[in-house]
Amino acid sequence: xxxxxxxxxxxxxxxxxxxxxxxxxxxxxxxxxSGFWNENFGHIYPTLKKMIESGLIxxxxxxxxxxxxxxxxxxxxxxxxxxxxxEEIQTPAVxxxxxxxxxxxxxxxxxxxxxxxxxQKDIHEENLIKYLTMQQELTCEGSxxxxxxxxxxxxxxxxxxxxxxxxxxxxxxxxESLKKLKG
Amino acid sequence: xxxxxxxxxxxxxxxxxxxxxxxxxxxxxxxxxSGFWNENFGHIYPTLKKMIESGLIxxxxxxxxxxxxxxxxxxxxxxxxxxxxxEEIQTPAVxxxxxxxxxxxxxxxxxxxxxxxxxQKDIHEENLIKYLTMQQELTCEGSxxxxxxxxxxxxxxxxxxxxxxxxxxxxxxxxESLKKLKG
DNA sequence: GGTTTCATGTAACATGTTACATGATTCT
DNA sequence: AGAATCATGTAACATGTTACATGAAACC
Numbered sequence: 001x002x003x004x005x006x007x008x009x010x011x012x013x014x015x016x017x018x019x020x021x022x023x024x025x026x027x028x029x030x031x032x033x034s035g036f037w038n039e040n041f042g043h044i045y046p047t048l049k050k051m052i053e054s055g056l057i058x059x060x061x062x063x064x065x066x067x068x069x070x071x072x073x074x075x076x077x078x079x080x081x082x083x084x085x086x087e088e089i090q091t092p093a094v095x096x097x098x099x100x101x102x103x104x105x106x107x108x109x110x111x112x113x114x115x116x117x118x119x120q121k122d123i124h125e126e127n128l129i130k131y132l133t134m135q136q137e138l139t140c141e142g143s144x145x146x147x148x149x150x151x152x153x154x155x156x157x158x159x160x161x162x163x164x165x166x167x168x169x170x171x172x173x174x175x176e177s178l179k180k181l182k183g
Numbered sequence: 184x185x186x187x188x189x190x191x192x193x194x195x196x197x198x199x200x201x202x203x204x205x206x207x208x209x210x211x212x213x214x215x216x217s218g219f220w221n222e223n224f225g226h227i228y229p230t231l232k233k234m235i236e237s238g239l240i241x242x243x244x245x246x247x248x249x250x251x252x253x254x255x256x257x258x259x260x261x262x263x264x265x266x267x268x269x270e271e272i273q274t275p276a277v278x279x280x281x282x283x284x285x286x287x288x289x290x291x292x293x294x295x296x297x298x299x300x301x302x303q304k305d306i307h308e309e310n311l312i313k314y315l316t317m318q319q320e321l322t323c324e325g326s327x328x329x330x331x332x333x334x335x336x337x338x339x340x341x342x343x344x345x346x347x348x349x350x351x352x353x354x355x356x357x358x359e360s361l362k363k364l365k366g
Numbered sequence: 367g368g369t370t371t372c373a374t375g376t377a378a379c380a381t382g383t384t385a386c387a388t389g390a391t392t393c394t
Numbered sequence: 395a396g397a398a399t400c401a402t403g404t405a406a407c408a409t410g411t412t413a414c415a416t417g418a419a420a421c422c
Contacts, residue, residue: 005409006278013287023373036282040411045375067373067418078290085291089280089299091306093382095189097272099219099342104196105335107261108268116272123274151364152288155357159282166349174338181334188381206401223383228403250390250401276410 007047010037012056012073012081017149019060019072022048032153035127035160056080102174114175121171124164131160190230193220195239195256195264200332202243202255205231215336218310218343239263285357297358304354307347314343 014020014028022044029039048071051057056077060070073081098120105113135157138150197203197211205227212222231254234240239260243253256264281303288296318340321333 006280007410010283013283016287016290021373022375027372033283033286036277036279036286038276038278041373041375042377042411042413043409049375069374081287082290085284085287086295089284089303092278092280093221094219095221095275095382096219097189097275099339100193100196100216101268101272102335102339103216103219103332104199104264104268106332107199107265112269120272149286149289151360152285155360156282156285158356159353162349162353163346166345170342170345173341177334177338190382204401205403210400224401224403225383225385225405226381232403252402278410 007039007043008051008056009081009084010039011044011047011051012077012084015057015071015073016078016081019070021068021070023068034130036156051077110178110181114178117171117175117178121168121175124167124171128161128164128168131157131164135161190222190226191234191239192264192267193222194227194230194234195260195267198240198254198256199261199264202253204251204253206251217313219339234260293361293364297361300354300358300361304351304358307350307354311344311347311351314340314347318344 010029010033011025014025020028022041025044026039026041029037033039048057052059052071055074057071058074060072098116101108101116102113108116135154138154138157193212193216194208197208203211205224208227209222209224212220216222231240235242235254238257240254241257243255281299284291284299285296291299318337321337321340
């Protein structure tokens with residue numbers, strides 16, 4: 001079992017912002033990275049252990065208070081993060097269940113297909129609102145994010161907004177084209 | 184090892200169009216499903232075996248000529264396909280390396296970030312052309328796709344087109360916003 | 367006092383990719 | 395004749411999720 005790759009960079013990145021516990025990392029990916037990156041405990045804790053072993057992170061001394069275990073990025077970890085950042089991004093393999101179902105939509109009733117697309121549209125509309133809200137939170141209060149980072153974070157939110165809008169548009173036009181179909 | 188789920192529905196769907204060999208299935212996902220769904224041999228062949236065992240597909244009699252093994256969907260398989268089509272789509276977990284790198288873009292030079300985004304833009308531009316070409320091929324010659332299915336297939340291509348365009352737009356605006364940044 | 371959230375962790379499972387092995391056929 | 399494509403398959407690896415177990419602290 002490797003249980004490493006990909007997650008280690010997310011963890012290194014989060015720890016480069018500030019020292020955190022495993023729980024903090026999970027919370028960060030659920031809230032800040034919501035919709036772009038996900039982590040789960042079954043991955044986080046074993047990965048943290050391996051990263052300690054390889055010297056990419058370390059326990060924060062004096063902070064091992066109650067039952068929390070706080071980690072910080074080391075110089076070696078910072079180097080590893082920078083190295084990864086400069087590497088080419090490999091395009092991920094896509095497996096869209098929606099597209100698959102639509103392609104075999106012949107075997108589905110028109111109504112069921114429209115219903116499926118409506119549900120997708122609802123999801124994207126919810127997401128759009130979520131990203132717009134996050135964007136407002138970013139611009140209003142200074143929050144914990146530094147000004148420089150906020151430019152990057154705003155770009156990420158814009159990506160969510162643009163993609164959600166595109167998906168909504170597509171759902172609508174596809175529903176319309178199906179309604180025009182006879183049978 | 185299960186080596187089943189998800190792939191079985193792609194296979195059932197493809198076989199519902201016409202009987203095919205494992206190789207045909209791979210080719211179909213590379214060409215027709217390109218960008219929406221991917222399959223690999225390490226998955227296809229073991230899955231086909233399991234599907235034979237569970238009676239979802241069968242060998243096409245008399246067609247086991249040379250070294251090709253052709254499979255066809257059974258009535259049970261058709262039922263399974265329809266059942267899956269009516270099930271709710273679960274939203275897939277997202278892990279976007281690009282977004283992760285952008286979020287930690289603080290640790291990257293501005294130029295490197297812009298370069299990264301340019302490369303992404305190029306990829307999406309290539310994809311856009313690919314989808315537009317596929318759309319033209321669909322409308323010009325009748326190809327092998329039936330008229331009814333072509334409506335669904337066109338919707339899929341439209342999805343690729345709209346998404347590619349949205350991504351290009353986002354790359355451009357993000358590059359611009361970074362260029363305006365000092366430092 | 368009970369529920370929710372915080373907090374850490376493991377084991378089993380699910381899923382998917384890559385590398386390798388083999389050999390026929392077709393194209394140049 | 396040699397290279398590319400067709401064709402099938404396995405084993406090892408890589409990766410990721412879910413369910414379970416445990417218990418403290420905070421909230422209501």
